[in-house]
Amino acid sequence: MIFKCKNCGGNVVYSPEKKSMLCPYCDSLGSEEREEHPGQEMQLCPNCNGEIPVLEHASTAQCPYCDNYLIFDERVSGQYKPKMMIPFQIGKENCKKALRDKFKKNIFAPTDFLSEVRLNSMQGVYVPFWFYDYDANVDFTGEGTKVKSWTTGSTQYTETSYYNLVRNMDICFRKVPVDASIQMPDDVMDLVEPYTYEQFEDFKPEYLSGFFAEKYNITADLTEPRAKHKMNDDATQLLNQSMAGYGNIKIHNRQINIRNSASTYGLLPVWRYIYQYKGKEYPFYVNGQTGKIVGMAPLSKLKVLVYSTTIWALLTAVMLIINSIFRML
Amino acid sequence: MNKEIWKEARKQYFKYFGIWFLILGILLAVWLAFAVYKRMTKAPERGNLKAPVERVYDYADVLTDEEENNLRAYIAKKERQMGMDIVLVTIKEDVEAGYSSWMYSMMNMADDFYDENLFGYDKVHGDGVLLLDNWYEDQEGSWFSAAGKPERRFAGYASDKVVDAVYNEIDKGPYRAYMAYIDTACSLMNNSDRTVIPILVILIAPVVAALIYAGRKMAQKKALDTTKTTEYVEGDKPVINQSRDDFLRKSVVTRHIQTSSGGGSRGGRSSSHVSRSGVRHSGAGRRR
Numbered sequence: 001m002i003f004k005c006k007n008c009g010g011n012v013v014y015s016p017e018k019k020s021m022l023c024p025y026c027d028s029l030g031s032e033e034r035e036e037h038p039g040q041e042m043q044l045c046p047n048c049n050g051e052i053p054v055l056e057h058a059s060t061a062q063c064p065y066c067d068n069y070l071i072f073d074e075r076v077s078g079q080y081k082p083k084m085m086i087p088f089q090i091g092k093e094n095c096k097k098a099l100r101d102k103f104k105k106n107i108f109a110p111t112d113f114l115s116e117v118r119l120n121s122m123q124g125v126y127v128p129f130w131f132y133d134y135d136a137n138v139d140f141t142g143e144g145t146k147v148k149s150w151t152t153g154s155t156q157y158t159e160t161s162y163y164n165l166v167r168n169m170d171i172c173f174r175k176v177p178v179d180a181s182i183q184m185p186d187d188v189m190d191l192v193e194p195y196t197y198e199q200f201e202d203f204k205p206e207y208l209s210g211f212f213a214e215k216y217n218i219t220a221d222l223t224e225p226r227a228k229h230k231m232n233d234d235a236t237q238l239l240n241q242s243m244a245g246y247g248n249i250k251i252h253n254r255q256i257n258i259r260n261s262a263s264t265y266g267l268l269p270v271w272r273y274i275y276q277y278k279g280k281e282y283p284f285y286v287n288g289q290t291g292k293i294v295g296m297a298p299l300s301k302l303k304v305l306v307y308s309t310t311i312w313a314l315l316t317a318v319m320l321i322i323n324s325i326f327r328m329l
Numbered sequence: 330m331n332k333e334i335w336k337e338a339r340k341q342y343f344k345y346f347g348i349w350f351l352i353l354g355i356l357l358a359v360w361l362a363f364a365v366y367k368r369m370t371k372a373p374e375r376g377n378l379k380a381p382v383e384r385v386y387d388y389a390d391v392l393t394d395e396e397e398n399n400l401r402a403y404i405a406k407k408e409r410q411m412g413m414d415i416v417l418v419t420i421k422e423d424v425e426a427g428y429s430s431w432m433y434s435m436m437n438m439a440d441d442f443y444d445e446n447l448f449g450y451d452k453v454h455g456d457g458v459l460l461l462d463n464w465y466e467d468q469e470g471s472w473f474s475a476a477g478k479p480e481r482r483f484a485g486y487a488s489d490k491v492v493d494a495v496y497n498e499i500d501k502g503p504y505r506a507y508m509a510y511i512d513t514a515c516s517l518m519n520n521s522d523r524t525v526i527p528i529l530v531i532l533i534a535p536v537v538a539a540l541i542y543a544g545r546k547m548a549q550k551k552a553l554d555t556t557k558t559t560e561y562v563e564g565d566k567p568v569i570n571q572s573r574d575d576f577l578r579k580s581v582v583t584r585h586i587q588t589s590s591g592g593g594s595r596g597g598r599s600s601s602h603v604s605r606s607g608v609r610h611s612g613a614g615r616r617r
Contacts, residue, residue, distance in 0.1 A: 107345060108546050111338040138567070143577070151586065158582045168571035172563035191552045194560050230561075237558045238567050294552040306342070308543040314349050315535035319526045321356040326525045328363045 001071045002047060003032040003209045011047075011068040013210025016088040016288075021206055032206060042072055057181070057217040060126075060208050069209050076205055080215040084131075084200045085267035087207040088124055088288045095122060095271045098291045099284065108304050109297040110277055118275060124288060126213035126267040127184055130220045131175040132227040135260040138235050140167040141253045144246030165249070167242055173231050177268070178223040180216035184270075185283075186226065191294045192287045195268055199289060203267070213267065220263040227263075232256055373412050376451040380414065386442075389419035389464040396504040403508065407515050413479055414448045414457030415514065417507055421464045435461060435472035435614055440604035443474055451477065454608045458483070458518075460495065460510045461614075462503070471495050472614030473510075479518055480611045484601045487517050488613035496617060 003012040003021065010025030012032040021032040037046040042054050050065035059075035062068070076082070090098070096119045103114060112118055141164075148159045175197060179189040201207075235256050243249060269288025274281050277298040284295030343350075384404045385397050392400070404415045424434035439461040449455030456477030463470055473491045475483040483491070494513035498506040559565045601611040 106546075106549075107341070111334045111341065144574070154586045156584045156586055158584070159579060160582075161579045162577040164573075164575040164577055166571055166573040166575075167569075169567040169569050171567040173561045174563050176561045188551070190556075191554060194556045234558050234560075234562070238562070241558070242567075242569070242572065292552065292555065296549045296551055299547060303338075304543055304547065307345070307546075308539045310342075310346055310349075311542050312535045312539035314346070314353060315538055316531060317353055318356060319531045319535070321353075321360050323526055323531070325356075325360050325363055328360075328367055 001037065001073055001205060002035045002068055003206060004035050006031045006033050011066075011209070013069060014087065014207050015210075016091040017094070021209070032209075034205075036073070038073075042074075045070065057183070057214045058212065059215045060211065060213045062212075069211070071205050071208050071213075075215040076203070076208070076213075082128070082203040082267045083264050085126065085203050085207060086195055086197075086199050086269055086289050087201060087204075088211065088269040089199065090269075090271070090286070090288055090291050092122060092124065092271070095286050095288075095291070098286060098293060099273065102293050103297050106297045107307060108299045110300045110303075113275060113277075113297060119273065122271055122273040124211040125270050125272050126208060126211055127189065127270050128180040128214050128216035129177045129266050129268050130180050130216070130223050130227070131177055131264045131266055132173070132224065132231070133175065133260070133262045133264075134171075134173040134228075134231050134258050136171045136173060136231065136235055137257045137259060138167065138169045138171060138239050139253065139255045139257070140239055140251070141165065143250045143252065144243060145248045146245065147247050163246070165243060165246070167239060169239070169242070171235055171238060173234070175264070176227045176230050178226045178230070180218045180220075180223055180265070181214050182217050183214070184285075188283075188285050188294050189270075190230075192270060192285050192292060195287065195289050200266070211269075216265055220265070224263070228258075231258075373451065377414075377447070377449045377453050377455055379447045379453055380449065381446055384408075384414070384416050386416070386418040389421040389462070391419050391462075391464055391503040392507075393504075400504070400507055400511075403511060407511055408450065411515050411518055412456060413450045413477070413518065414455075414459075415511055416443065416446075416448055416457065416459040417462070417510070418442055418459065419462045419464060419503070422468075423465055424463060424468060431468060431470065431616060432472075432614065435463065435470065436474070436602075436612065437605065439472045439474040439612065439614075440608070440610045441606070443476060443610070444604055444606035444608050449477060454606070458491075458514050460491070460507070460514075462495070462507075468616065470614060470616035471510075472612060473514075474610050474612035476608055476610050479514075480601065480609055482518055483514075483613075484611040486613075488611060490517060492614055499617065 004010065005012050005023035005026060005028055007028045008023060008026040010023050012021045012023045015022035018029060020029050022029055023031055035046070043052055044050070045052050045063040045066060045068065047068045048063060048066040050063055052061050052063055052070065054061055058072070059080070060069060060071050063070060099119065100114050103109060144163045144165045146161045146163070150157055177193060177195070179186065239254070271286035271288055273284040273286070275284065275298065280298070282295065282298045284293060286293050385392070385400050387397055400417065408415055418439070424438065425431050439459055442461065443457065443459045444454060447453045448457045448459070450457055454476060456479055457475070458479050459474045461472045461474070471492050473483070473488050475488065491510060491513050494509040495506045498509040601609065604610050
């Protein structure tokens with residue numbers, strides 16, 4: 001499907017800044033008209049009939065000839081229809097600004113790292129996620145110690161008190177996210193979190209227009225171990241927090257039992273900027289809702305050498321001159 | 330494109346180090362002003378006319394007439410530049426006779442010679458230095474004495490440096506050694522070796538600072554994990570069904586704290602002293 005402007009016929013895209021569909025050709029807001037093309041071959045643009053390179057799991061694409069954003073019906077419907085999504089809240093310009101703000105002090109980065117030309121290659125991507133709900137029960141028994149120390153005269157006293165600890169708590173985890181994309185690195189997707197779930201909406205294909213998107217390419221049962229791992233980590237930390245104040249805890253029994261679980265498919269927004277430097281890729285991912293940035297700037301060895309040598313030379317020169325002035329006094 | 334990147338890189342560099350270059354420029358200007366001022370400042374006119382004209386007293390007869398004349402001419406030139414009397418005395422005397430120590434005898438002889446002859450460039454007992462060199466067998470050695478402004482300048486280890494300079498050249502003959510005495514005393518007087526920042530600090534600190542700077546600027550993290558423990562927990566907290574802390578037992582361990590006492594004393598020496606005539610001198614010397 002393609003979203004076209006009722007006024008000028010141009011390709012309408014979703015604007016995070018305007019929170020509305022925008023025609024970049026005539027600046028009309030909310031003038032979109034959904035154009036379906038049933039039976040159309042995915043590799044052919046319904047607008048110009050140009051050949052489109054379709055990636056294996058992509059649910060949207062941009063025609064390289066007419067620049068129209070296309071949404072593939074069969075990859076956003078049926079089993080691939082997301083139940084919910086957070087639309088992009090941060091536009092490309094704001095994302096560029098966020099990157100510039102974060103890395104402006106990174107003086108060892110290559111000079112063109114934050115150049116307009118390079119940053120323009122940034123892409124907005126809707127990443128498929130599985131969201132897991134767990135009703136968990138945590139049961140714990142153990143022995144904890146509290147240590148108190150004081151000094152009287154020339155004698156130091158150390159008092160250790162031993163306690164029997166019993167904890168039982170119910171924790172309801174809601175929408176624990178795990179990305180369902182082979183292409184996206186797991187550790188990076190974990191760091192891009194958290195998203196503010198208040199902005200979850202029902203899936204609307206309009207939000208995909210102007211962005212790239214994927215259908216899920218890992219099933220819920222395959223990603224679940226990661227979700228359970230996250231849930232276990234959080235449950236253990238909550239348990240530990242309930243026993244704060246104890247120096248050393250000996251565990252007798254600790255069990256985390258899951259009573260109910262469920263999974264839901266949804267999409268989350270991520271801006272992706274890949275910077276190429278000396279034959280290596282440096283990827284940056286920006287949370288499309290909060291603007292949180294994940295990525296490390298490349299280092300220019302020449303800059304490291306020049307700047308560090310300058311620091312050395314300046315300090316040496318300043319100290320030598322100060323000494324020389326004092327000698328003349 | 331490449332040219333533009335280089336241009337931008339240069340702009341970034343000068344913007345980043347701008348304040349540093351400014352500080353360096355100011356310091357260089359101050360240094361230059363001092364250097365020019367020092368070069369333009371002439372030594373003051375001689376204020377003491379009571380002192381004898383002679384500066385080279387070769388009682389030990391270790392110098393030829395020509396060497397003595399050369400030394401006199403050189404001393405006269407240096408005195409005008411430095412604004413201090415420069416005296417050389419050679420002796421061949423048993424200074425340890427009568428249970429006197431070599432050091433105290435040499436020191437007193439040098440100080441007395443200076444004081445009794447009323448040396449001093451600006452005034453009687455004013456600015457000046459004197460080298461007393463003894464050639465008596467088994468008692469060879471030099472004593473360096475300073476009065477007036479040089480007294481303050483040579484109150485530390487600078488006196489030793491003058492004696493060291495003499496001893497370094499003595500094998501090449503007394504003339505070379507006394508020339509070294511004049512040069513070293515004038516050089517030390519002219520270029521104070523007072524240093525605010527020790528040379529070791531100048532060598533090491535910038536290297537360490539540059540390494541720390543590079544390390545800090547290079548250190549990066551992909552991102553911090555900002556997901557709270559309760560991020561996905563309904564109601565932001567768990568429902569506590571049971572929470573019990575039952576006291577079991579207690580144990581107490583005692584430890585005796587050993588205290589140590591003690592101290593030390595620090596000593597020091599000053600080469601500054603008052604001569605028998607009541608004039609303050611500094612100096613140093615030792616046997617060869």
